[in-house]
Amino acid sequence: MRLKRVLAIVLAAGMACASLTACGSKTAESSAADTSGATTAADTTKADDKKEGSGEKKVLSVTTWDYDSSPQFQAVVDAYMKENPNVEIKVIDTSADEYNNSLGISLSAAQPDPDIIWVKDMGSMLQMADKKQLLPLDDFMKKDSFDTSVYNGAAEQLQYNGVTYGLPYRSDWYVLYYNKDLFDAAGVAYPSNDMTWDEYNELAAKMTSGEGSSKVYGGHNHTWQALVTNWAVQDGKHTVVDKDYSFLKPWYESALSLQDNGYIQDYSTLKTANIHYSSVFKNQQCAMMPMGTWFISTMIQSRASDETSFNWGIARIPHPADTETGYTVGALTPLGISAYTDEPDLSWDFVKFATSKEAANILAEQGVFTGIQTEESLKTIASAQFFPEGESNIEALSYTHYSFDRPLDPQIEEIRKVLDEVHEMIMIKQYTVDQGIEELNKRVAEIKGW
Template sequence: MKISRIASALFLLAFVAAGAAGCSLGRNMEADSGIVAEGRSAADGVKEGRVKITVSVWDNANSPQFQAMAEAFMEKNPDIDVELVDIRSDEYNNKLTVLLAGNESDPDVIMIKDADTQISMREKGQILDLTSYLARDGVDLSIYNGAAEQLQMDGKQYTLPFRQDWYVLFYNKDLFDAAGISYPADDMTWEEYEKLAEKMTFIKDGEAVYGTHHHTWMALVSNWAVQDGKHTLMSGDYSFLKPYYEQALRMQNAGVIQNYASLKVSNIHYTSVFEQQQCAMVPMGTWFIATLVQDRKAGNFDFNWGVTRIPHSAGIPAGSTVGSVTPIAVNAKSDVPDQAWEFVRFATSEAGAEVLADNSVFPAITTPGVVSRLASIEGFPEDGKAALSVKNFVFDRPVDAKMAAVRKVIEEEHDAIMIGEEDIDTGIANMNERAEEARSR
């Protein structure tokens, strides 16, 4: 079996680590390595003429979309068997690094958990340039709403967007009804959002209700500044962030949002703030939809909630949003690259997107058919369909080898600005200087 080479590589890593710690190896080799093979495989009797491909995934037991994708692909491609290489989520990046460093042909298809890691994979020659396949098969990259182009490196396409999450606006319908104010529109500017939040700031049953809630992530300021697609967090001058910091501080000073320092010190999660009805709105990623659906079903809260498109700056069309993607690639050492590409092509097509949507996972494609499937998720608000339609998709942070270092210094200055330790101009000046140093290392 192809999987045996993968297990052997990870077993060797486990053996070395255990030896260094003076441990004994008495358990099953694959259990020790944290890897499991699932799906039709050689051990199940691959018929003559069939080709087998392996696909690396994480936490497959809790992620049914991976197996569903493999089964849908095999149904359409009966001459190809798919074997899932399941690795624990918290060990995925490290163990995938070990596998690829061994120049093995497995896994043939690579799910990339963190988009930034595709940079080192490309630099080490570990992932295949898909540009010729895309040209040969006439793949239209516009179906990904700009996400595919943002994954390109040196003008070449080494990965395609598999799934994605983007920012939308959640709101408490019951609080809006109680205040007699119309629900947030699906085409609203950030200025209109601020005014609506002011109206929705009031006292209910002796408790303060904030008009909206901004979590402590830097993204809750910087995302709106890069929403236009013209600026990124790798820009040399961060003055474009100033209007959004001014708005955040203005809302904080007016008591429209909770105090940043208090949230930071108390480590308060946005889920509790929204579910305990301490705020009327909260801008957050589409991953929050599953949380609300599950928590409402579990009885953690009983109010009616809604979701719509994230607000936008003037001049930017409604449906423009910010988020992140899970890319998928082909192992440059794969001994069946054509079949591996066929899997990638299917998984990133509208048919593959429908498989993800049917498993309550947000795909990188949001055609009307896909949106209808997502909107049919049990517990999803009937009037929330607009939030699922994306017109333009911008990465919250670009795919760049220096992004992690730059992000760290920007986050530190973000904290200083939001707690009042620095004024906005000083904080931005420090961002410019410190980010330049981080980029030059």
């Protein structure tokens, strides 16, 4: 199947957000079986609705954002109802930028709607768990002998205080993008799917050429602190919430070395000029760039619209020297159940289905990367028009271990702000690496009360 429409349109709307951005502006609830008859959430989120299904149908309510423009939700809802004709699913649809606030208000009323919650970000999941607004899933999982190994460690990382409040639904993770035409012109072999970060640095040096406005950089680091700290937590031995941040030292030294040698653009220039990573890669100003899977859609759109014409590819993200290939870093969209649901068993049945291999293959047809990667789903996504040709590009989408860029910590947003501030000071050399680590240790300890 050649998905000519899917990854040019759907991925841009669904994956580029990567569970962090917002689109759309409406708030409504509707039956997934008849989205044309949408009414306001205030009119329809009543416990009585569950008794008003047609015939003997049971009714489940799910809360999502930007439902009409998000096939990653629609596809699995429609598939579940097709397999379960005795169930009607009502969708409480809210714009992405209003979603967490609207959901918080709804849950504070402790009403049975919604039954099922798509969690937009980890911070909100922790808040809901702390307020006991999410139903623990462990008893359901134990009863069904539920196998979490299909998520390659992601399900375990979603546990909070040893309790499972959600299962992986959608997923985005880091890969390495590269410009095939630049490599061909230089007569250099493409990046492999088993490359260490030291080898990446050597390749970046080899692929750097030119001067001034015509210079091509071997690599590119966007200004996010994640483009340094991610590789320090890639092996799963540390997280960005720690008592001692000395484990970051070699990674900052590596980033500064690349910058000082001119193999990547310097942080100050990128920050001051507000240069977006997509323009750097699209304008062929760099040969390689670590970035999330959501950027695949951007490049496919770019080729489809003739904005770009060069050939590009992807490889697995490079790995530390003492770590095997296949380790990556990313973020998840979990799916959970409201603690106030009056349909706990049916809600669990939906969650099981929506996070299953079957659903993964269904969602792959919509260009959606899920919490489970199967050979079938990866090949479906890779069959899209303008996706890079070659088996190595399909292999690049697979991973063996998945670490969160941000751990499940109730104070992660405060800590992230500190990480961002110290990252900037290190990269503009207002702090030495050692001074930055000392500052992180001090300020995070104050936040955590250590």
